[in-house]
Amino acid sequence: EAEVAQSPRYKITEKSQAVAFWCDPISGHATLYWYRQILGQGPELLVQFQDESVVDDSQLPKDRFSAERLKGVDSTLKIQPAELGDSAMYLCASSLALAGAYYEQYFGPGTRLTVT
């Protein structure tokens, strides 16, 4: 069964360092999502891609976060510089979704980031 892959699974970094997360969606899924999930809370959408284009990044802290999906397949989320408040689980999800239609989102295992 196809799955969303994410790496690394765990990352510990020091404050002010740069960190990057990678996501490989299910093959053929045009839409890719990055979520941040703070411990004890529900996921919060950071950015949504449709193919290689950003559909929504209104909740992405653009002064330190960036996301790209250059060829419309895999994606990288970067934080520079990392802050203590960035400690969270970063989830990637993908779907066949197109505007006006519903398709199920499939989630990856997440990357747990700890900033010290």
Next chain:
Amino acid sequence: AQTVTQSQPEMSVQEAETVTLSCTYDTSESNYYLFWYKQPPSRQMILVIRQEAYKQQNATENRFSVNFQKAAKSFSLKISDSQLGDTAMYFCAFMGPDNYGQNFVFGPGTRLSVLP
């Protein structure tokens, strides 16, 4: 903006018994989707059940069923014959009609423990 509320941070149930998780939401949309997602400890989030707002019939998936009250903006999940594998965080989620960005909102979650 849409909001999703889950008023039960934690719940427990004896194996084989029935439990109901509550969810309320706020929206001005007339057409939307509602979901329950399950996040087992250290495993990825998976979809449990979904409900289209235009459908009056409550969705059912094996031991999982929902009570959708559109006028009250209530969407509860009933788990029958609870099993140890049902132990997880459960998130209620809302998706607006165009599946874009901030139209997908998760609640804060309910931690369910199934006791032997």
